[in-house]
Amino acid sequence: MPVPLYQAKADFFRTLGHPVRIRVLELLQDGPLPVRDLLAGIEVEASNLSQQLAVLRRAGIVTSTREGSTVVYALSSNDVADLLRAARRILTDMLSGQGELLAELREAEHTRPG
Amino acid sequence: MPVPLYQAKADFFRTLGHPVRIRVLELLQDGPLPVRDLLAGIEVEASNLSQQLAVLRRAGIVTSTREGSTVVYALSSNDVADLLRAARRILTDMLSGQGELLAELREAEHTRPG
DNA sequence: GTGGGACTTGAAGATGTTTTCAATTGGCTA
DNA sequence: TAGCCAATTGAAAACATCTTCAAGTCCCAC
Structure with missing residues (x-):
């Protein structure tokens, strides 16, 4: 028996419930962006942004791919x-x-x- | 200057990020219901449900009106x-x-x- | 293979949320 | 007004999330 849907929904919304994560998603709406650009658009330290990106990644809401020395993020849906x-x-x-x-x-x- | 929109969004999603609150909203999708019915549809103690209803009320997502000895909840939008x-x-x-x-x-x- | 930039991770203290239980309010009926 | 039922509230312990900083990985240029 899988996780009940209402629990999955709650987890999903909780994942969205953070200002930095919201801004990341808004910035990614217009297409994939490297971390550098996210960092430029959001007032937060690199390590903090990374933590929030990790939350979004773990939830499967964004994907990351390395391109050379930078990492590019995109919405997964x-x-x-x-x-x-x-x-x-x-x-x-x-x-x-x-x-x-x-x-x-x-x-x-x-x-x-x- | 008001609360930035991304902050308001984050707060809103955080408010939805709880299984009991999600179930309440799902039950209310088909129309207003008295607390008694919410209680019957969700496995949780009355006082706990009340706490979650209070969270939804404070956020302005649901409204409550007293009808005689019972209280009826409805989605506000x-x-x-x-x-x-x-x-x-x-x-x-x-x-x-x-x-x-x-x-x-x-x-x-x-x-x-x- | 050393140095430096870009990004991530681990860990711990600070903060915030959830659960629980006892106490409380509001309304109904005897 | 006393007693009861429906629902809410306050408060504190249990639990989860956030922030921060030091340390780490990965890649590129030298």
Whole structure:
């Protein structure tokens, strides 16, 4: 019996749940890039970026291939781009109309001072 | 200046990254449900479910309304359903063809015994 | 085969999340 | 109002993830 699908989904989303990893995926949406370019586009130290790339690799979300002295990363499925688009849609909706701010305000109403 | 979008995205995905929370969202895809029904559909203690529901509420992903002595939960946006579909597509791709198993094998090749 | 650049790894402390249990709130009915 | 059921909350221990830095690998040029 395999890992239940809801567990696989949770693991997958957890893997996406880090700002550096999100930026990596966004940068890779337009095509493969060498680590050097990722590093230039993301404010983080090389070793930290490597750690996050390793997380994405282990999850099978990106692939890496060595080309001479540099290493090139690519998305392993273009569906990832779809997913990021869907996420952006949701966040745009949420942040402008009902999102975090409003949610927290609603929260506050329930715990009024007294 | 607001929270950068990549940070908001990361937070959002992190919020989805828990098996109980995923199951809640899947159950809510077909319409609002009282906590009682969520509890019946997910193997977890009431207080634990409540904690996870609170996480989803704080993130603005679900809403809750009290109806008499029970509380009813609903998705706050139907786009969430799209997202879960996109995720399922990716996972199906990944798990049958290039997924975790293969990724780990590839990993292993790089660290061959010696 | 030595030196240097590009990238990765291991390990450990700092931080954050999950689980659990006891205590609590809100609402219903006697 | 007392008792009960549904659901939530607070708090602390257990557990997982992140960051950081020193050390390591791989490749190219000399």
